[in-house]
Amino acid sequence: MTEPSVTHPYTPQQELPDHPVPVMQTRSLNVFYGGFHAVHDVDLAFGHHEITALIGPSGCGKSTVLRCLNRMNDLVPSARVEGEVLYHDQDVYAPSVDPIEVRRHIGMVFQKANPFPKSIYDNVAYGPRVTGMKVDSMDDHVERCLRGAALWDEVKDKLKESGYSLSGGQQQRLCIARAIATEPDVILMDEPCSALDPIATAAIEDLMLQLREQYTIVIVTHNMQQAARVSDRTAFFTARPDETTGNRTGLLVEFDKTSTIFENPSDQRTEDYISGRFG
Amino acid sequence: MTTTARAPSARVDNPLPTVSLSKSSPRHGEKVVVGWLFLCAAFSVLVTVGIVLSLIPPTIEFFNRVAPADFFSTDFWAPTNSGNPGFGVLRLIVGTLNVTLWALLIAIPAGLGAAIYLSEYAGRTSRKILKPVLEVLEGVPTVAYGFFALTFVTPILREIWPTFLPGRLGEPPGIFSAASAGLVMGVMIIPTVASISQDAMSAVPSGLRQAAYGLGSTRMQVATRVVVPAAMSGIVASFVLGVSRAIGETMIVLLAAGAAANLTMWPNDSVLTMTTFIARTSTGDIGTGTTTYYTIFAVGSVLFVMTFLMNMVSIALVRRFRETYE
């Protein structure tokens, strides 16, 4: 393995601004699972057409934070969220907000590829159908999304076959095609490459860089090189045991441009983690 | 010596230590257990074969006395009429289908609805209360349902029947009717459909639900477009079991559907089902060896073949429509 690449591999058309122009923001986000305080006071901003990576040791609450962004934590009965999650300056946890509507704008790709037991075509068409999206031709739309996910050439002759007939990496790209089919604004990805081989991983990383042209992406990853390769900004989390209860509560240590986090972190804990001395 | 020259000879001089991959002990205990398991599985097959074998000889004897054409294609049912007997089984088949139809019209929507609610909507407490209640309903003896149909549902039906409906449908049912028996039979089958469907739906991996929610599906869309299709084989199995119970159910129709072999699909008519005929006739005082006696077996065979065909069709349907997620 090579050292994490410290230069951004992708030349942005414009210089990355010092502060993100946020599409989404969290303000003093706290998450509890029952009595367990899982995440403490997270303030993050996810920039328009940027890839933000969430990194940190296992159990520090990366997935928890990610799931708050499109209210997937609503599906965990014991979860309770405090603070604000803003999407275009609107709190997605406001009582008037419909979580279903939130998820139509903020799509998600999961760690384990989870295609529906339907045909490849129907997997991609599912979202537009349930959301009642107007498309001129579903066939064209499905093709566009599969091309967008760099999968078209591999599946164009077997669109009627089950999504499960694909390899793991192809299934994950199918899930990405399915996620972009509803034309979301933001795509959340929770360790999307953790079960994939290096070639499939490279394909999905390439894809993320292309998708950045149109979408805002948030990715959780345990792969430092991946964070360095694809992301514009990186948030480093860690877990701190509570002095009295011993609960390991996750907190945000540092959030900055990826190049700064990897070359010149300001917190010792970040430097230790990046250089492999911790976690 | 070069490495390439030495490598093959080293392999010859130093063969890998042999490791036996065969069984280290004969494992007799396991054989006994496997044998026992096989016997358990074979037992149900044997019973089925036994039933078929016991049906065949009397059925053949029946067809020696009555022409198959008289049995299958006449429309006259009077097997005990000594002067001019009639064996047109069509009337019994239609009677059975009549009651079954109304039962399924109740049981399938209500059972599937209950299953979707229990699996996708119910909170922990409501599930804790509803599931056991459903299971208790499943255990109520069918004679109790039959009595309920006759003494409770029938009078109400006669009272509230929509007599403003035109023609035949507007006539209120009599003491015995397919509607009353079918309605109560439907209620009896709801728990079967609901609990088997719910088990199948609960077994759908939560990753599929999350994927659907992540695409902005509503709960209803998750349930109807992802969970139900993925659980389809279990759901169809519950329908099949429901239909089999309806076709084979005896006590309710015996008490509430009557004994008049009317050729009708109207719910407000009295009908004679195959099971009612078998139960009434075999508990009456007919002599062994009479044609009426053999009629019981012939009708039993029809019942058996119908259930069997239905199972075959549903297996084919499941193969065709299910979405496998493994």
Ligand SMILES: Nc1ncnc2c1ncn2[C@@H]1O[C@H](COP(=O)(O)OP(=O)(O)OP(=O)(O)O)[C@@H](O)[C@H]1O
């Ligand atoms: N559904 C849940 N119910 C209760 N506790 C949970 C639940 N999900 C997560 N937690 C707890 O919250 C904490 C943070 O979990 P989370 O899954 O967010 O960690 P993570 O940073 O994504 O870890 P990993 O890198 O291993 O995926 C952990 O201590 C975990 O035990």
Ligand SMILES: [Mg+2]
């Ligand atoms: Mg995680």
